[in-house]
Amino acid sequence: MPGFTLPRTVRTTRITRAHKISAAVVASASCAAALALTAAPSNAETTAAHAPAAVKPVSANGLPLTAKDRADDGKKDQQLASSLTTGLKVTAVAKQGHAAKQAADRSADRKVIAAPKAAAPKAAPKAAPKAAPKASPKRYANNLDGWIRESLDIMKSKRIPGSYEGLHRNIMRESSGNPNAVNDWDINAINGIPSKGLLQVIQPTFNTYHVSGTPHKLTDPVANITAAANYAAHRYGSIDNVNSAY
Template structure:
């Protein structure tokens, strides 16, 4: 059912009762006024009262309209907020579901992580150089290690007997009277070599100084191996 008072539509039940009372009062007053055309001053006062009641009814309706409009606006705002909250809840739920799916999917192919190049291996420390005594025995021992590495035959005994015969173990010995000296190329060092022979049979890795004891021994043994098979086979000047 629709009731209209001064443009007001769809009043609540309580509002309908209140408005009906006001309308009834206003109608009664108007009827009384119509029945007594020759009203007195008191009657005029009653007419004013009726007008006041009618105006109050109209103001009441306007007030209710404003209240209902505000209530409608509030309901609309609350509805929008609820809808927004519902959308956010749905979005959050979808995001969580997606994250859970990504975490659970372990079969997805993954790019291989480029391994850092391995640090170059440290070079092994060079073995400590063997120490040799600075005497005839030490010189012969060092010379023998070099000769073995080069594949040149010789023995300790064969070297020492020739060293003692040629120079008595003096690395600075020099012969100034034999034929080589006469020809201007005297024999020098532990095994009395001349410069051309020393240079021709010099062993790589040793000194180029003919007076160096190890260089002199190795060159002489290299020459003896070429000419006699080994220094062990030399028993006299060579």
């Protein structure tokens, strides 16, 4: 026809096997998408009959998966499942540990609330005061000075008045300091009860005014002095008031 010219040659392009496979994969995917959109139901009641046809999986380069690829994918799936399971277990254990800790804390709180107040520590018992060591017995010289001093200590404990000077003065007048002196000439001697000892005491008077704690012997120096001082205190107020025979 006039006005149109056909190309003299048409260049033939060679399609390789890889091109064919890629084109087939793209066409299959496009068909599957179109079928999925067409077959999708208009409501929620989707049944298995309307499900799109399964598409065979392909690898990243567009080729069908080999047995090795599927095995590797299975291992990855197992690893992923194992990781998920381990994560779930760890989470469950952590939750159990947290719950156990909370329960322990609540139990400890209840124990603290219920526990009675600790009793105040008992004070250590006071040690009994040590008894004062007993004073060793006072020693007196075995002579006139010692006899007078011992008699004065006994008289003080018995509340019998008298002084060292009053005792010593009357002793020297009555016996000159001889504890065994005996008057065998006065009325007492005539009556059979002579005066004896440092202060010349007769036996009946000694028996009446004997001071407990001293020997019950008329010629004992201390017993004779304290008995005579006791008698003088009752009759004269004190041995210090006696200046002659009494």
